[in-house]
Amino acid sequence: xxxxxxxxxxxxxxxxxxxxxxxxxxxxxxxxxxxxxxxxxxxxxxxxxxxxxxxxxxxxxxxxxxxxxxxxxxxxxxxxxxxxxxxxxxxxxxxxxxxxxxxxxxxxxxxxxxxxxxxxxxxxxxxxxxxxxxxxxxxxxxxxxxxxxxxxxxxxxxxxxxxxxxxxxxxxxxxxxxxxxxxxxxxxxxxxxxx
Amino acid sequence: xxxxxxxxxxxxxxxxxxxxxxxxxxxxxxxxxxxxxxxxxxxxxxxxxxxxxxxxxxxxxxxxxxxxxxxxxxxxxxxxxxxxxxxxxxxxxxxxxxxxxxxxxxxxxxxxxxxxxxxxxxxxxxxxxxxxxxxxxxxxxxxxxxxxxxxxxxxxxxxxxxxxxxxxxxxxxxxxxxxxxxxxxxxxxxxxxxx
Numbered sequence: 001x002x003x004x005x006x007x008x009x010x011x012x013x014x015x016x017x018x019x020x021x022x023x024x025x026x027x028x029x030x031x032x033x034x035x036x037x038x039x040x041x042x043x044x045x046x047x048x049x050x051x052x053x054x055x056x057x058x059x060x061x062x063x064x065x066x067x068x069x070x071x072x073x074x075x076x077x078x079x080x081x082x083x084x085x086x087x088x089x090x091x092x093x094x095x096x097x098x099x100x101x102x103x104x105x106x107x108x109x110x111x112x113x114x115x116x117x118x119x120x121x122x123x124x125x126x127x128x129x130x131x132x133x134x135x136x137x138x139x140x141x142x143x144x145x146x147x148x149x150x151x152x153x154x155x156x157x158x159x160x161x162x163x164x165x166x167x168x169x170x171x172x173x174x175x176x177x178x179x180x181x182x183x184x185x186x187x188x189x190x191x192x193x194x195x
Numbered sequence: 196x197x198x199x200x201x202x203x204x205x206x207x208x209x210x211x212x213x214x215x216x217x218x219x220x221x222x223x224x225x226x227x228x229x230x231x232x233x234x235x236x237x238x239x240x241x242x243x244x245x246x247x248x249x250x251x252x253x254x255x256x257x258x259x260x261x262x263x264x265x266x267x268x269x270x271x272x273x274x275x276x277x278x279x280x281x282x283x284x285x286x287x288x289x290x291x292x293x294x295x296x297x298x299x300x301x302x303x304x305x306x307x308x309x310x311x312x313x314x315x316x317x318x319x320x321x322x323x324x325x326x327x328x329x330x331x332x333x334x335x336x337x338x339x340x341x342x343x344x345x346x347x348x349x350x351x352x353x354x355x356x357x358x359x360x361x362x363x364x365x366x367x368x369x370x371x372x373x374x375x376x377x378x379x380x381x382x383x384x385x386x387x388x389x390x
Contacts (some may be wrong), residue, residue, distance in 0.1 A: 051287030051327030052248065054343065056296060060285065061341030071323060073292030090255065090285075092246030097268030101251060128266060132246030132327075142337070146256030148249065 010113030031183035033176035088138035152183035207310030207369035229370035270384035347378035
């Protein structure tokens with residue numbers, strides 16, 4: 001039996017993943033985004049880079065067969081399965097300022113940025129260390145003029161994406177906290193590690 | 196007379212820019228890209244963020260009227276003029292690995308990443324600190340499937356983009372070193388600072 005790890009709604013987790021191990025991220029109920037950031041577990045100054053990944057993969061939309069790359073131009077993970085097939089790598093993790101600036105929200109609001117850095121803090125990382133995340137299941141549409149729109153995810157309950165680690169990694173994952181990104185309802189995220 | 200600063204082909208420069216000052220980046224000969232990165236000059240852990248900028252501006256293509264934002268969700272510059280109108284904020288600065296991995300180039304090749312970090316080194320920054328740059332005049336096309344293509348810039352000799360600093364900044368600029376991004380020929384970049 002492979003253990004299924006639960007990330008409660010609007011929270012996150014961080015963990016190590018060895019080179020060659022597999023990580024499967026599951027949307028158990030459908031329409032739920034999970035922001036993922038990656039670091040070299042032996043030197044956290046090496047981290048996930050959207051700019052390097054889009055450049056080397058020559059695509060905005062990354063799915064099965066693509067790699068996610070680091071700021072030092074090394075492969076971090078390979079996407080080996082992706083049953084939904086729509087992920088975002090353009091937008092930063094939601095933060096309290098996202099809700100203030102974009103949605104005019106007042107007061108405390110849980111966010112992916114907070115959930116990423118509080119879970120990464122025990123590993124010596126700070127808020128400023130968090131790069132643009134790979135936003136699993138996030139449905140960001142763009143037109144030819146570059147206009148961006150965030151739509152509800154197309155993922156259905158049980159959809160998953162499976163990664164193979166290309167180096168020893170420190171991984172952080174969330175169950176995203178932004179209303180507009182998740183069809184207006186917050187749900188958990190599940191994940192499985194196979195070594 | 197406003198001083199015109201010259202950036203020789205395949206090189207870069209770094210300098211401070213006070214809040215409220217104007218920076219004009221000029222393509223003097225046409226078809227030449229300039230990669231730009233920005234830091235808060237009082238705390239370089241605050242830096243340019245493509246993810247935050249695309250998110251808050253709701254667009255892949257940033258031009259006149261748009262702001263570039265930091266990883267801490269603060270406005271860094273406003274684009275107040277842009278005579279060419281096509282810039283890229285998706286792709287990482289070219290590095291020696293870009294030429295090795297994408298173009299199978301062997302041996303030393305000048306790169307924007309090297310030109311950014313060597314010019315920023317006197318300010319205490321390292322290679323790992325360089326974020327995805329705002330690539331002025333870079334013509335990256337994308338289709339609806341997300342496929343990316345790098346085409347020659349549409350900029351003509353004398354085209355320029357003008358920024359107004361929204362905070363005290365440390366700026367680094369290059370004259371880009373990648374063959375494919377610059378119509379196959381390397382040219383200088385000029386810039387003017389008005390305080």
